[in-house]
Amino acid sequence: MNSTKTARSLRAGASISVLALAAPLMGVAASAHAAVTISSAATANMVCSGGTCAPTAASAVLNVGDLETLLASGNVAVTTTGSGVQAKDINVKAALAWSSTGALTLDANRSIAIDQAMSIAGFSGLTLDTSARNGTLSFGKKGHVGFADLSSALTINGAGYTLVNTIAALASAIKTNPTGDYALAAGYDASADGTYASSPVSTTFEGAFEGLGNTISHLAIDMTDRQPYVYIGLFANLGTGASIDNLALSKVNIAGPKGRHGGEIGGLVGQNLGLLFGDSVSGKVLGRKNGSTGGLVGLNYTGGAIVNCFSSAAVSSDKGGLVGDLVGASLGTISNSSATGAVKAGLNNEAGGLVGENQGTIVASYATGSVTSGYDSWVGGLVAENENSISQSYATGAVTGGSESKVGGLVGDNYASTSTISDSYSTGTVTGGGTLGGLIGYDGSTAGNNVDSYWDTTTSGITNLSQGAGNIANDPGITGLTTAQFQSGLPAGFDPSIWGENAGINGGLPYLLANPPPS
Numbered sequence: 001m002n003s004t005k006t007a008r009s010l011r012a013g014a015s016i017s018v019l020a021l022a023a024p025l026m027g028v029a030a031s032a033h034a035a036v037t038i039s040s041a042a043t044a045n046m047v048c049s050g051g052t053c054a055p056t057a058a059s060a061v062l063n064v065g066d067l068e069t070l071l072a073s074g075n076v077a078v079t080t081t082g083s084g085v086q087a088k089d090i091n092v093k094a095a096l097a098w099s100s101t102g103a104l105t106l107d108a109n110r111s112i113a114i115d116q117a118m119s120i121a122g123f124s125g126l127t128l129d130t131s132a133r134n135g136t137l138s139f140g141k142k143g144h145v146g147f148a149d150l151s152s153a154l155t156i157n158g159a160g161y162t163l164v165n166t167i168a169a170l171a172s173a174i175k176t177n178p179t180g181d182y183a184l185a186a187g188y189d190a191s192a193d194g195t196y197a198s199s200p201v202s203t204t205f206e207g208a209f210e211g212l213g214n215t216i217s218h219l220a221i222d223m224t225d226r227q228p229y230v231y232i233g234l235f236a237n238l239g240t241g242a243s244i245d246n247l248a249l250s251k252v253n254i255a256g257p258k259g260r261h262g263g264e265i266g267g268l269v270g271q272n273l274g275l276l277f278g279d280s281v282s283g284k285v286l287g288r289k290n291g292s293t294g295g296l297v298g299l300n301y302t303g304g305a306i307v308n309c310f311s312s313a314a315v316s317s318d319k320g321g322l323v324g325d326l327v328g329a330s331l332g333t334i335s336n337s338s339a340t341g342a343v344k345a346g347l348n349n350e351a352g353g354l355v356g357e358n359q360g361t362i363v364a365s366y367a368t369g370s371v372t373s374g375y376d377s378w379v380g381g382l383v384a385e386n387e388n389s390i391s392q393s394y395a396t397g398a399v400t401g402g403s404e405s406k407v408g409g410l411v412g413d414n415y416a417s418t419s420t421i422s423d424s425y426s427t428g429t430v431t432g433g434g435t436l437g438g439l440i441g442y443d444g445s446t447a448g449n450n451v452d453s454y455w456d457t458t459t460s461g462i463t464n465l466s467q468g469a470g471n472i473a474n475d476p477g478i479t480g481l482t483t484a485q486f487q488s489g490l491p492a493g494f495d496p497s498i499w500g501e502n503a504g505i506n507g508g509l510p511y512l513l514a515n516p517p518p519s
Contacts, residue, residue, distance in 0.1 A: 034058045036080050036108075038067060039093040047082070051075055054082040064094040071098040077105040092116055092143070100124065103153065108135060114213060115140030125153035132157070138278060139213030139246050146214070147185040154183050154210075161210060167193060167219070167234070170209075171201045178203050178239075183210040184247065187217070195220040195253075199236035199270060206239040211247025211279070219249060219267075219283075223257040229291070230263040231270025232256050233298065240303055242274035252283035252313065262291025262321060264298030264328065267313055272297045272304040272332070280310040282341075287317040292328030292356065295341055300360070304332035308515075316344045322356035322384070323349055325369050329357040336515045339367045342397075347374035350384035350412070353397050359387045364498070364512050367395045370428075375402040378412035378441065381428045385413045391422045392498055392512065403433030406441035408470065409455050409462070419445040421477075423493055425486075427456035427509065437470035438462035439478050450477035452493025458483040486510065 036046070036055050045060035046053055051074060053062055062078060070076045080087035088110040095116045098104075103125030106112050110131045120126060126145065130137055137156070147154070147163055154161040161183040164170045167190055173182055193200075199221065219234055231237050232254065238244065249267050256265040264270040267281035279296065287293025295311030297304075311326045322329040325339035334355065345351040352358075353367030367382050378384040381395030390411070401407035409426030426439055435442050438455030457463050457480040468478030481491060487508040490499050499510045506517050 034087050035089040035091050036060045036062060036078060036087050037091045037093055038062050038064055038078070038096065040064055051077060053078045055080065055085050055087045056082055057085060058087050060087060064096055067096065068098055071102040071104060072100050073102065075103045075105070077107060079107040080109040081107075089113065092118065095119070097121060098124065103127070105129070110135045111138065113138045113140065114143040114145065116142050118145045120146065120152060121148050123149045123152055125155070127155040129157055137246070144187070144213030146187075150185055156210060159208070167200045167216065171203075174201055174205055174207070175203045177207070179206045181208045181210075183212055184214045184216070187215045189217050190220070191218040193220075195222050197221075197223060198230070199232055199234065201235045204237040204239045205235055206242050208242065209244045209247065211245060213246050213248070215248040215250050217250040218253075220253045222255045230257060231298065232263055233266040233268050233270040235269045236271070238269050238272045238274040238276075238304075240273045243277060244268065244274070244279055245277045247279050249281045250283065252281060252285065254284070255286040256288050256291060256293065258288050262287060262289050264291060265293045266297040266328070267295050267311070269297045271299045271301055272306070273301045275305045276307070276309050278308045280312075282312045283314075285313050285315045287321050287323065287328070289318050290320045292322040293317050294324045294326055294328040294356070295339065297327045298329075300327050300330040300332045300334065302331045304330070306330075306332070306334045306337055309337045311339045311341055313341045314344075315341060317346065317349055317351075319346045320348045321345065321350070323351045324355040324384070325353055325367060327355045329359070330355050330362070331359045333361045334365055335363045337365045338515065338517075340369050342369045343371045345373040345377065347402065348376050349373045350378045352380045352384040352412070353382050353395050355383045357385045357387070358383045358390065361388060362390045362393055364392045364515050366393055366512065366515070366517070368397050368517070370398045370400075372400045373402065373405065375404060377401050377405045379405055379407045379432070380410055380412035380441070381408070381426050382410045383412070385415050386411045386419050386421065387416045388418075389420045390424055391420075393424045394510070395426045396428055396509075398429040399431070401432035401434055401441075405432055405434035406470065407432045407434060408437045408439055408441035409460050410439045410453070412441045414440045414443045414445045414450070414469075416444065417446045418449070420449045420451075421453050422451040423453065423495070425454040425456070425491070425510065427459045427483075427486075430460050430462050435470035436462065436467075438468050438480055440469040440475070442471045443469040443475055447476050450475065452491065453477055454479050454481050454486070454491050456481060456483055456486060
C-alpha cells in the first residue's frame with residue numbers, strides 16, 4: 001500500500017490515525033464496482049479524448065490494448081472523474097507495457113490497486129495520484145511497476161521520486177540526502193552483494209521509499225563480531241515521519257551480533273519510528289542473545305506504525321530476548337498485519353507469534369505460526385507479553401514453553417494492570433511447563449479489562465472452561481468454545497462489519513474482513 005501523502009503529513013507534524021490508513025482497504029472491497037478497471041475486457045463506459053480517458057458510469061472498463069495503443073501516440077491520463085460521474089478507484093487487472101515516450105497518469109478519487117505487472121520499457125513517465133484523505137496505492141501478488149530507464153519520471157501524489165535499482169545505489173542516495181524520496185525501479189537479487197557485516201542503509205532515513213511492489217531477494221547480514229548495541233536490517237533506523245511502502249524482501253538471511261547487549265534486529269528495519277505500509281519479509285532472522293528480534297522490525301518504537309505488513313520468516317533467538325515473527329518489541333501501533341512463520345527461542349525469552357513484547361496497540365492482526373521457547377519464558381500465539389492493548393486479533397499456532405514459563409494461546413503474560421484484550425481469540429495447542437491458559441498464560445490485568453475474548457477448547461488441549469487464564473479461575477471476559485461453536489456463528493461481541501465466517505475461509509473460523517488469510 002502506498003501512503004506517501006500520509007507520510008508527508010506525518011513529517012509535517014500532523015496527527016493522523018493509523019486505523020484511518022487501514023480502513024480504506026475494507027472500503028475498496030465493499031465498493032469494487034465503483035471503479036475504473038484496466039483489463040483485457042472490452043472498453044465499456046469509458047470515453048478517451050485529447051489524451052484523457054474518463055468514465056461515463058461509476059463502473060467502467062478500459063481495455064489494456066486500447067490503453068497501450070494510446071500510449072504509443074503520446075501522454076495519457078486515466079481518471080475516475082467524468083462528466084457528472086464519479087468513480088472511486090482505479091484497478092489494474094491486466095499486464096500493461098509500453099516502450100514509447102508517452103507518459104501515463106492514473107488519477108483516482110480514492111485508491112489505486114495494481115494487481116498485474118506494469119512495465120515501462122523506454123524513457124517515459126508515470127504519475128500516480130490517490131486521495132489525500134483515505135486513498136492508498138496497493139499491489140497484488142503479481143502486481144509491480146518496473147522501469148528500464150532510471151531517468152524516467154515517477155511522481156506519486158505530487159512528489160518526484162528518484163529511481164534506484166541496487167541496494168548500493170539506495171544507500172548512497174540516502175547517505176547524500178536522508179530526507180529524499182526514492183523508489184525501487186525493479187526487482188533486485190542481492191546475492192552478488194555477498195554478506196553485509198552491518199545494515200546496508202546505515203544512515204537514519206527520514207524520507208519516503210516506495211518499493212512499487214518489487215522484491216529484493218537474498219539479502220544477507222551477519223554481525224559475527226561482538227559489537228555494542230546496534231540496529232540491524234536493510235535499514236538500520238527509520239526516523240520519525242519517514243516511510244517504506246510496498247517493498248518485499250525475499251529469502252533474507254540475517255543474524256545479529258554475538259555480544260551480550262544484542263541489538264534491534266529485523267529483516268527490513270532495526271528500529272522504526274516511521275511508517276511501514278504494505279511491506280513483507282520471508283527467510284531467516286536470528287537474534288543471538290538479548291535485544292529485540294522480528295522478521296520485519298526489531299523495535300517498533302513510540303510513534304512507529306506498521307500497517308498491512310506481513311512476515312513468513314523463521315525467527316529465532318538464543319537467550320534473553322524479545323522475539324516475534326513480525327516485530328520483536330512494539331511501543332507503537334500495529335494494524336491489519338499478520339505473520340505465518342515459526343518462532344523458536346531459547347531460555348529466558350519473550351516469544352510471540354506476531355510480537356514479543358507489546359507496549360503499544362495491536363488491532364485487526366493475526367499470527368498462525370508455531371511458537372516455542374525454553375525455560376522461564378513468556379510464550380504467546382500472538383504476543384508473549386502484553387502491556388497495553390490487543391483488539392480484533394487472533395492466533396492459531398501451537399504454543400510451547402519450557403518449565404517455569406507462562407504460556408497462552410494468545411498471550412503469555414498480560415502483564416500490566418491496565419493491559420486489555422478485546423474481541424480476540426486463539427485456537428492453538430498450549431503445552432509446556434509453568435502456568436498455562438487457553439487464552440492467557442498469566443493475567444496481571446485488572447478484572448474486567450478483558451472483553452469478548454475466546455479460546456478453542458477442542459484444539460488447544462485446555463478443556464477446563466475455568467482455565468482461560470492460567471492463574472485466575474474463570475477470569476472475566478474469557479470464554480472457552482469448541483471448534484463447532486466457533487464455526488456455528490460469530491462469538492458474542494464480534495462485530496459482523498469487522499469479522500466474517502465462511503466454511504471455505506480460515507477453516508470456517510472467524511476471520512478479519514479487512515485482513516483475510518491467504519486464499
